[in-house]
Amino acid sequence: xxxxxxxxxxxxxxxxxxxxxxxxxxxxxxxxxxxxxxxxxxxxxxxxxxxxxxxxxxxxxxxxxxxxxxxxxxxxxxxxxxxxxxxxxxxxxxxxxxxxxxxxxxxxxxxxxxxxxxxxxxxxxxxxxxxxxxxxxxxxxxxxxxxxxxxxxxxxxxxxxxxxxxxxxxxxxxxxxxxxxxxxxxxxxxxxxxxxxxxxxxxxxxxxxxxxxxxxxxxxxxxxxxxxxxxxxxxxxxxxxxxxxxxxxxxxxxxxxxxxxxxxxxxxxxxxxxxxxxxxxxxxxxxxxxxxxxxxxxxxxxxxxxxxxxxxxxxxxxxxxxxxxxxxxxxxxxxxxxxxxxxxxxxxxxxxxxxxxxxxxxxx
Amino acid sequence: xxxxxxxxxxxxxxxxxxxxxxxxxxxxxxxxxxxxxxxxxxxxxxxxxxxxxxxxxxxxxxxxxxxxxxxxxxxxxxxxxxxxxxxxxxxxxxxxxxxxxxxxxxxxxxxxxxxxxxxxxxxxxxxxxxxxxxxxxxxxxxxxxxxxxxxxxxxxxxxxxxxxxxxxxxxxxxxxxxxxxxxxxxxxxxxxxxxxxxxxxxxxxxxxxxxxxxxxxxxxxxxxxxxxxxxxxxxxxxxxxxxxxxxxxxxxxxxxx
Ligand SMILES: Cc1ncc(C[n+]2csc(CCOP(=O)(O)OP(=O)(O)O)c2C)c(N)n1
Ligand code: SF4
Numbered sequence: 001x002x003x004x005x006x007x008x009x010x011x012x013x014x015x016x017x018x019x020x021x022x023x024x025x026x027x028x029x030x031x032x033x034x035x036x037x038x039x040x041x042x043x044x045x046x047x048x049x050x051x052x053x054x055x056x057x058x059x060x061x062x063x064x065x066x067x068x069x070x071x072x073x074x075x076x077x078x079x080x081x082x083x084x085x086x087x088x089x090x091x092x093x094x095x096x097x098x099x100x101x102x103x104x105x106x107x108x109x110x111x112x113x114x115x116x117x118x119x120x121x122x123x124x125x126x127x128x129x130x131x132x133x134x135x136x137x138x139x140x141x142x143x144x145x146x147x148x149x150x151x152x153x154x155x156x157x158x159x160x161x162x163x164x165x166x167x168x169x170x171x172x173x174x175x176x177x178x179x180x181x182x183x184x185x186x187x188x189x190x191x192x193x194x195x196x197x198x199x200x201x202x203x204x205x206x207x208x209x210x211x212x213x214x215x216x217x218x219x220x221x222x223x224x225x226x227x228x229x230x231x232x233x234x235x236x237x238x239x240x241x242x243x244x245x246x247x248x249x250x251x252x253x254x255x256x257x258x259x260x261x262x263x264x265x266x267x268x269x270x271x272x273x274x275x276x277x278x279x280x281x282x283x284x285x286x287x288x289x290x291x292x293x294x295x296x297x298x299x300x301x302x303x304x305x306x307x308x309x310x311x312x313x314x315x316x317x318x319x320x321x322x323x324x325x326x327x328x329x330x331x332x333x334x335x336x337x338x339x340x341x342x343x344x345x346x347x348x349x350x351x352x353x354x355x356x357x358x359x360x361x362x363x364x
Numbered sequence: 365x366x367x368x369x370x371x372x373x374x375x376x377x378x379x380x381x382x383x384x385x386x387x388x389x390x391x392x393x394x395x396x397x398x399x400x401x402x403x404x405x406x407x408x409x410x411x412x413x414x415x416x417x418x419x420x421x422x423x424x425x426x427x428x429x430x431x432x433x434x435x436x437x438x439x440x441x442x443x444x445x446x447x448x449x450x451x452x453x454x455x456x457x458x459x460x461x462x463x464x465x466x467x468x469x470x471x472x473x474x475x476x477x478x479x480x481x482x483x484x485x486x487x488x489x490x491x492x493x494x495x496x497x498x499x500x501x502x503x504x505x506x507x508x509x510x511x512x513x514x515x516x517x518x519x520x521x522x523x524x525x526x527x528x529x530x531x532x533x534x535x536x537x538x539x540x541x542x543x544x545x546x547x548x549x550x551x552x553x554x555x556x557x558x559x560x561x562x563x564x565x566x567x568x569x570x571x572x573x574x575x576x577x578x579x580x581x582x583x584x585x586x587x588x589x590x591x592x593x594x595x596x597x598x599x600x601x602x603x604x605x606x607x608x609x610x611x612x613x614x615x616x617x618x619x620x621x
Pocket of ligand 2: 388392
């Protein structure tokens with residue numbers, strides 16, 4: 001039975017959703033602004049007979065994740081921007097070894113230590129592959145606590161389905177916000193589909209090996225990469241997700257994800273009440289980016305206004321999607337300040353006028 | 365007329381080793397260490413419940429030689445990977461097999477903390493005082509005066525620091541129940557090494573804690589010596605920095621006489 005409606009903080013929501021999705025292994029290293037998540041799990045996962053380890057670093061933690069995943073566990077880690085930078089080694093290895101896991105990034109300002117205010121400056125790191133090699137990581141960008149529940153479940157499912165690390169990308173604000181949520185029934189980890197590739201001792205079968213190194217001279221690594229690419233193509237084909245809000249009659253569409261989309265939604269309401277035909281296109285998967293859907297919406301509206309909590313990262317995917325089919329405006333706020341809906345309203349006014357008082361026109 | 369002779373096999377190919385030729389150089393200690401690990405697993409009858417983690421280093425391809433489940437770890441992270449495995453399968457046997465660069469330089473944090481947590485894993489530590497795989501650079505364990513491609517005038521404590529003794533560092537951690545240093549340089553020493561590996565494996569099977577067996581191991585190629593001289597160098601020089609013997613033992617096991 002699904003839970004009653006409960007009021008919970010975003011970080012705790014992810015933790016509760018994870019254990020309900022059958023996750024019994026967590027490895028991580030503290031960093032603000034996501035400490036509430038490991039704190040929640042340090043109690044909850046242990047209650048359920050699982051393992052919680054506070055690793056000695058993010059590097060150690062992600063490699064514990066790697067081991068637990070190879071052993072067949074439903075496993076996750078979480079961190080914030082500088083910690084995610086350290087996890088890239090393990091993420092690249094897991095991509096190469098085709099090991100499932102969920103990695104949560106509650107982004108903060110950068111570069112370097114930056115600050116702990118909400119930010120979305122890790123879009124490139126998340127979607128372009130922060131580690132070495134030709135790989136992709138599915139990236140889910142929820143807004144709001146109920147969607148955190150759904151996306152946490154989805155992240156584990158996609159990870160297992162495609163045997164890949166999956167990233168859940170939020171920010172400090174999302175982790176702190178308290179909202180009412182409903183949880184689905186808990187899954188029994190033993191009821192999850194059996195994996196026929198895991199390492200659990202070779203009793204009654206041939207030994208298995210899991211590795212990312214292909215030294216062979218017959219193009220083994222080349223073949224491996226082509227196989228991975230075929231998988232990434234399948235993910236791109238099947239897993240793009242997005243939301244459109246009042247785009248049908250819109251002659252300007254705001255493109256934003258995560259917390260920025262939330263702010264944009266308030267701005268949209270104000271603009272609509274002024275009589276402007278404004279809509280929102282919200283990518284939910286940042287990789288694979290919902291390129292065709294955005295292209296169609298933009299082509300119809302003729303104007304898109306990209307709003308990001310960074311100085312311009314997702315906008316590159318918008319340019320790839322839209323090209324010259326619509327005018328593209330951009331307004332970005334770097335980490336450290338939380339913009340208000342009023343800022344976005346000003347931006348849209350400028351974009352409608354085309355005067356660049358707030359934001360700027362992107363020439364393609 | 366024929367006579368029946370009862371043969372007793374006294375030597376053979378351990379089941380825990382695949383029948384693949386290794387890529388190790390002639391005289392390399394890795395081959396001996398592999399064999400010892402395999403013999404111990406066979407004798408304990410635990411091959412089918414073993415999951416191994418090889419290093420990045422000359423033994424990176426150990427999964428082509430060991431006949432049990434294995435997963436690659438990034439350079440230095442074997443202990444963290446092993447931790448993840450053991451926590452999912454506490455009833456399985458988990459070992460790491462690592463070189464000195466892997467275990468005592470890039471993986472120092474993972475090593476010390478796995479030991480300190482008392483992870484129920486057995487670590488086989490191949491100390492050859494050099495980076496073998498990458499071509500003879502200085503290792504954390506390179507001894508004073510020893511030449512390496514990145515220490516052309518020999519290791520100088522002022523410039524490079526002194527060699528690190530990570531087994532002794534581990535020994536101060538409560539979670540470490542057994543640490544012994546052996547060498548692979550004579551039949552006698554090799555037998556001793558096997559006994560130590562056996563004991564380390566028992567520690568895990570008995571759920572006592574973390575254990576490590578350090579094996580001083582020849583790398584004739586990068587020491588630029590014939591194998592015989594490499595053995596002699598360990599016996600005469602290397603043991604001065606790394607004395608052989610038990611470093612820590614709180615297992616409470618009675619020594620078999
Ligand atoms: C992150 C990373 N850094 C560096 C390397 C290159 N590398 C491979 S093996 C190795 C050191 C090997 O020495 P050791 O651990 O002593 O093992 P041996 O080869 O002597 O058995 C290095 C530096 C790597 N593979 N990954
Ligand atoms: S380089 Fe040294 S450690 Fe590596 S295989 Fe050759 S002898 Fe062994």
